[in-house]
Amino acid sequence: RELNIASLANQMDALQAEAKAFAANPPKNVDDFLGDMQSITAQIEGVGERIHDYRRITELRKALLDPSDFDNFEVGSARMLAEFMDTSEEQLTKIMNQMMKNAKIVGLDEVQLARLADLDSISRLELNNILATRTKIAEIEAIIPRTPKKLRNDRFWTQQRQQKASIWDEYDSLSRRFKSMRLASSRNFLTSVDKSVYVPDFVPDVVGELTPNHLAYLYGCTGDDLYRGLTRIQHQTTIRPRADFIVHTKEQANAYAARFGKTAEQLGFTDEAIGEVYDQMWRNL
Numbered sequence: 403r404e405l406n407i408a409s410l411a412n413q414m415d416a417l418q419a420e421a422k423a424f425a426a427n428p429p430k431n432v433d434d435f436l437g438d439m440q441s442i443t444a445q446i447e448g449v450g451e452r453i454h455d456y457r458r459i460t461e462l463r464k465a466l467l468d469p470s471d472f473d474n475f476e477v478g479s480a481r482m483l484a485e486f487m488d489t490s491e492e493q494l495t496k497i498m499n500q501m502m503k504n505a506k507i508v509g510l511d512e513v514q515l516a517r518l519a520d521l522d523s524i525s526r527l528e529l530n531n532i533l534a535t536r537t538k539i540a541e542i543e544a545i546i547p548r549t550p551k552k553l554r555n556d557r558f559w560t561q562q563r564q565q566k567a568s569i570w571d572e573y574d575s576l577s578r579r580f581k582s583m584r585l586a587s588s589r590n591f592l593t594s595v596d597k598s599v600y601v602p603d604f605v606p607d608v609v610g611e612l613t614p615n616h617l618a619y620l621y622g623c624t625g626d627d628l629y630r631g632l633t634r635i636q637h638q639t640t641i642r643p644r645a646d647f648i649v650h651t652k653e654q655a656n657a658y659a660a661r662f663g664k665t666a667e668q669l670g671f672t673d674e675a676i677g678e679v680y681d682q683m684w685r686n687l
Contacts, residue, residue, distance in 0.1 A: 410452055410456060410482060410483070410485075410486045413448060413449070413452055413486070413490075414485070414486055414489045414490070416445075417445060417449075417489060417490060417493040417494065418489070418493055420441070420445065420493070420497065421493045421496045421497050421500075424438065424496075424497050424500050424501075425496070425500050428504050428507055429504055429507065429508055430508075431508055432508050432509075432510070432595060434508070435504060435505065435508045435510075436592075436595070436597065438501065438504070439501070442494075442497055442498065442501060442525075443588065445494060445497070446494060446525060446528060446584075449490045449494065449532070450528070450577060450581070451634060451646075452486065453483070453486070453487065453532070454643060454646075456482075456483055456486075457483070457570065460479045460483075463475075464476075464479075476543075476546065476559070476562070480539070480543050484536055484539070484540065487532050487533070487535070487536040488533075488536060490529075490532060491529050491532050491533045491536075494525075494529055495526075495529060498522060498525060498526065498529075501522070502518070502519075502522055505518055510595070513594055514591070514594045514595055517587070517590050517591040517594045518591055520587050520590070520591075521584065521587040521588055521590075521591050524580060524583045524584045524587050525584060527576075527580045527583075528577065528580045528581070528584065531573060531576045531577060531580060532573075535569060535570070535572075535573040538569045539566055539569055542562060542565050542566055542569070543562075545562075546562070574645070578645055578646075578649050581646075581649050582649050582652065582653055585649070585650065585653040586653055586656070586657075589653075589657060599657070600621075600622055601654075601657045601658055601661065602619055602620055602621075602622050602658055604619065605619040605620050605658060605669075606619060607669075607670075608669060608670030608671070608675075611675070611678070612670055612671065612672075612675040612676065612678070612679055613679065613682075614628060614679055614682065614683055614686075616670075616671075616679075617651060617676075617679060620651070620654055620655060620658060620671075621654060628683070629683060629686075629687070631647070632647070632680075632683060632684065632687075644677055644680050644681075647676070647677075647680045648673050648676045648677055648680070651671065651676045652666050652671060652673065652676060655669065655671035655676075656671075659671070
């Protein structure tokens with residue numbers, strides 16, 4: 403948890419520095435602009451990943467505590483995450499506002515600007531999801547200081563966890579949906595500026611079960627590279643969540659299936675099948 407707290411603090415500093423640098427250094431050409439876009443995408447992805455990791459580690463740490471220690475832990479952990487969510491939304495909004503201004507500087511045409519606007523609107527849905535979740539969680543946590551300490555018993559904390567779990571479930575569901583939309587929209591925009599996005603020419607037909615081999619063909623990578631995709635390396639090495647793995651693979655499969663006028667599901671790349679491959683790969687390690 404302490405390492406994740408440091409990670410949140412580092413990422414807040416990085417976001418603030420990036421927002422300042424982004425405003426001070428407009429792109430000179432389309433390639434510079436695309437490089438900036440890649441950086442923004444990494445920041446958006448990183449924010450979602452830090453929220454996920456911090457929540458998970460906090461819950462694991464909490465399970466080791468006595469109920470008498472919940473007060474300080476709950477309040478302290480929640481305050482840090484809330485600050486991170488507020489800072490992330492604020493700085494990423496600044497960066498994205500500047501990005502739309504920069505798009506006109508580098509001379510994107512109307513079609514390219516329209517596709518970029520689609521991508522921008524989806525990214526803002528992701529940020530709004532963060533802010534809305536932050537507000538809902540704050541409303542639940544506002545009850546803590548208003549409740550006498552002697553009444554903050556097991557039942558009280560169980561109710562807090564259940565209410566927040568429901569809010570986080572909604573956040574996760576919307577986050578996956580918006581991420582899938584963003585990946586597809588990003589592909590459309592990059593195509594409009596003549597930047598190739600990898601789509602395989604051939605993936606073996608799925609006969610029976612989907613396998614890691616199908617995914618290696620889908621991504622055009624070796625088996626070792628595929629297994630490396632189970633982890634993420636940023637401020638620290640973490641496990642790529644199952645749901646995140648499914649979203650990325652499904653979008654790639656949809657891009658391939660579109661070559662034949664089909665969907666990922668029609669080719670055997672269902673959420674369930676991709677999830678089973680994810681589980682199988684971990685069992686194989």
